[in-house]
Amino acid sequence: MTFSLRDQLSNQLRSLRRYALALARNRDDAEDLVQETLVRAISGSRTFRPNGDLRSWLFGILHNVHVNGVRREQVRARGASAIEAMTYGQMPPNQPDHVELMRTIEAFSTLPDEQRRVLTLVAVEGMSYQEAARQLDIPLGTLMSRLARGREALRVEMGHRDRAQPALRAVR
Amino acid sequence: MGGDPISLNQDADLHLYMDGEMEPARRAAFEAQLASNPALAAKLDEYRHQQDMLRLGLDMMAAVSVKETETLAGRLRWRLDMDRFSRRVAPLAAAMLLVMGGWSLTVWVQSGAGTGPQLAGEVDDVPAFADEAAEAHSKAIALNTLQPSPPQVEAAPVPMQTAQVPLPEGHVMTVTLPAIGPELTLIRASIVPWNHGTALQFLYREPDGELLTLFVASGGPAQDGTLHTVVQDSLRLVYWRAGLVAYTVTGNKADGDLLTVAKKMADSIRRS
Structure with a gap:
């Protein structure tokens, strides 16, 4: 095509x-x-x-x-405080997953630069490992370990936020 | 979440499977592990959900339309279209030039023959001042794209002249500026602070409307006037040093044209 x-x-x-x-x-x-x-x-x-x-x-x-x-x-x-303001301004409040979306982006913004880059290229843009590694000029193994660490860090961070702000669940 | 613990290998395979990077022959075996290990399956679901949220969140924030950005995207589209067109007609144009005997100038430029500065060819390392020149040129283009150009005055060719460059600790250095032919119109001159002191940026408009930057930085090791070409951030640069002053010329000209302009400038400084 x-x-x-x-x-x-x-x-x-x-x-x-x-x-x-x-x-x-x-x-x-x-x-x-x-x-x-x-x-x-x-x-x-x-x-x-x-x-x-x-x-x-x-x-x-x-x-x-x-x-x-x-x-x-x-x-x-x-930093994270700015992205919080950004997500509030950009996402329609009637979006069903509004709160969860916002918290995911906030948690994502706390990750180190190199993990955010890899996660964006692979998980968001759908690049292959080879393509993303070439783009970032890093070895394939480095890309894979950053991807795994990034996903896990985001999962842990979301878990912390879930425990810290249980009241936000009620908004969904 | 209970069931069997997740091994390190399984954890690594989880990403390969999720991202479609696992070999087809191994997929079936891994799917069997997923079916028998609820903790592993739950983690996969969690990662997938996390990915969906991330895609959706970033995509919603990216769904904006900023007029200036759209204008720039339009310019890029036009430029790529024009380049594509030029490439198609270039062989024909080259043949016509050869027939007319115009090949001699091309040979002269490519070989670096003739009097004046020598050509060192393409280099890999970009000196800091040349990197800064690329940055300054891009900013100048952006300014020029987003703001109307100031009214231009028809001016006679600018003869070679000098300028004072402020140095750290209150010192001043006098640098020689190249002679500029009538084909270039000076539209902006500015002092640019950078990591290693102060530099001067001259922005010129060519007859076809393209912009060209001459970046003059003081300091650094004294060297001869050998011309170097390099590409930085997709921008072609030609630079040389004369005494303690470094000169960089950059713009969206064809490689040979940019080199010709730089060569003329370097010649005029060398003769001073």
Whole structure:
């Protein structure tokens, strides 16, 4: 099946936002990250091969922009409190799983960077292990151990939140 | 949750199975383990539910439409379409140029022949100032994309001149700026603080509307004027050092064109 460039880009824009949200943990920073990725992609469009993988290319640029930004302390992750405000503002309150969704994203935002990256690429974006390892430039074994640790940490964190906030269950 | 404990191997297999990475021959055996071990099956359900919540949560937050982002995505689409088109017609255009004898310029640029700075070719390591130049250029493009450009003044070619670059501890260094031909219009000049001091960024517009950055940074080891090319974050950069000053040129030009511009600039500084 062949998708037009327009379709591919529309799909990738949403994927880029998801990945940017996972990395930046803040809606404004995530949007900045996506915009800067697009700017760099425009500037370097000639490096994209005609039959290349658009998602890998764009994710690679976004990853580099994020890593460089963190290194220069220009893109600051504002932490779990900011993502809490973001989820309240973004998710409709009548969503059946609203509270659980919010708590999952909050718990996710407390995970270390490398676990969030791997979880997003594999569990959210559905990349194969090979593709995700190549994208992050890490060995396959490292990717698998980060994935397992990330899932387990998220499960434990959700368990803690369940025990700490039993009253929230009643809202569902 | 009771039943048999989960072994380390089973825990590792759980992820392979869930992510579709388990070999087909092993799937049936693992499904038998799931059927006989409620604790293992419960953990799989928990992970799957966690994954669904994560996908749904991030997807809902990503479902926004920001005008500036959509504009940039539109520009990227247009650019990729144009590049695709250019690649299709490039062989024909090259053949026409050869017929017209225009190949000599291409040969000159690719071989690095002629007087002036030498060409070192592609390098792997990106110096910090060149990395910073790529960053500064991308930001300038973003600013230019999201904000209307300031009114431009028709100006005569800018002859070679000098600029004062502030250094740490109150010192000032005078750097030579390259001569700029009439084809480039200066639209913005700014002082850029970076990790190793202060740099100057000059943003030019070319006749076809493309933007070009000249990034001038002071300090660092003195070297000859050899030109280096490198790709950083999908952006082509050409840089060289003259004395204690490092120059980087970058923009969305074809590789040969960018090198030609950089070569002209480096020549003008060398002759000063």
